[in-house]
Amino acid sequence: QILVLTYPLIGNYGVPTETEFDENKLIKHFESDNKIWISGLIVGKLCDAPSHWRLKYKLAEWMQKHNVAGISGIDTRALTKQIRENGTVLGKIIQQPSGPFLGIEFKDQNERNLVAEVSTKTTKTYNAKGSPRICAVDCGLKLNQIRCFIKRGARVDVVPWDHSLNSNDFDGLFLSNGPGTCEKFLIKKIRD
Structure with missing residues (x-):
């Protein structure tokens, strides 16, 4: 799944350490055990200079560490409106600046378990x-x-x-x- 965030500025707190656990041995500050489950992230603007006392990584650094693609500079509100009106669509984040986009396969995630x-x-x-x-x-x-x-x-x-x-x-x-x-x-x- 590619996640689209509509908040104007993303990543201004950065990402905390992944090595801090609570008394139940559950990793602190995260929703799951040290893994990003999305395959891509789309944001309007990515913060280049995050600031928080728990900051360990910039969001882009953390995503790179986990091999998650990301793109910024997108009108995410317009994109979200399109998705809301037309339903979810298959998509990819690629580095090729323009078409034709030959040989790029799109796989429906619902075909996977x-x-x-x-x-x-x-x-x-x-x-x-x-x-x-x-x-x-x-x-x-x-x-x-x-x-x-x-x-x-x-x-x-x-x-x-x-x-x-x-x-x-x-x-x-x-x-x-x-x-x-x-x-x-x-x-x-x-x-x-």
Whole structure:
């Protein structure tokens, strides 16, 4: 997915360190474990001189470190209006200044199992002595969702999206949001 941000200036705080963890061993200041899940970022204006006391990287440096393409100088509000009126479109960020754009393939992301790509591969338990016991199915789980359960005293077992569910193993079931469409598979799995 390519993310379009419409705020006029992006990156003015920069990006904090990726090596700071909280008491639950969850990475601080990020939504997921040290990974950018988008494949591209489009902004109107990128800040060249960010300033924040937690600043470790400029946004462009961090994106480059994670091999994420980006482009600035785009009228993102007009682009967002087009997307809103016409629906999502296939797109790429390329360095070729003008056409013809021969040999450039466009792949529909909905043909991939995006949930399998972002989901944890192993079961992870947080606050092991907590109660109630929550089974959180990771379809693109945000770290703050885990923190919210822990804050309320719950034990959280984060499981892969295709994990075999047994209702005897948990008191509550949480299905996270995420990319793509996995609801048909999950509904069948839950019913079984």
